[in-house]
Amino acid sequence: GENVEQHPSTLSVQEGDSAVIKCTYSDSASNYFPWYKQELGKRPQLIIDIRSNVGEKKDQRIAVTLNKTAKHFSLHITETQPEDSAVYFCAASIAGRRALTFGSGTRLQVQP
């Protein structure tokens, strides 16, 4: 089955700095890579996703890049703000299936 590894497990940045979270996946058949944000005590919510036919996608301060050859994808947050503090999860889905395999999560703390 699919295996998704996520790094780092914790990340602390100063407000205004950039943050990068990286994930690798094992199954080359995976073709959908979403990122979820989970605030303390809340449910995970989708913030951005990318399909395997696209190398990069951007939405305001958030961007995701995908390298299919190396089987890794990354989340980039620019101009971080205190409200970006949360746990971020990457995930991968294999073509033809709908279930997601999640990474172990990254706790991002943005220091004001």
Place this chain on the structure above:
Amino acid sequence: NAGVTQTPKFRVLKTGQSMTLLCAQDMNHEYMYWYRQDPGMGLRLIHYSVGEGTTAKGEVPDGYNVSRLKKQNFLLGLESAAPSQTSVYFCASSYPAGGKLLSSYNEQFFGPGTRLTVL
């Protein structure tokens, strides 16, 4: 629309007791999922369903059973609870009816979670 709801929000069980967690969605989604979330381990898929009357095992199905008798509901059962099942359980749904199965990549919408403690 309420989206995805879960009942109950919190529950404490003793070892060996049984219980059922209820997930309901009003988005006419075909697919529903049960995950458990443990510290440092992300979300792990327990069971999922691709339609009414169908269920399938996920990554960690042992000790759990599920049923999808109605499209909008997905039940997760613990027949004999164990301390290892202490966790936060999330239900999710995706894939609106009528979507294009082969070309659509559907966002999973999560419920608010159920915090279960087994003593």
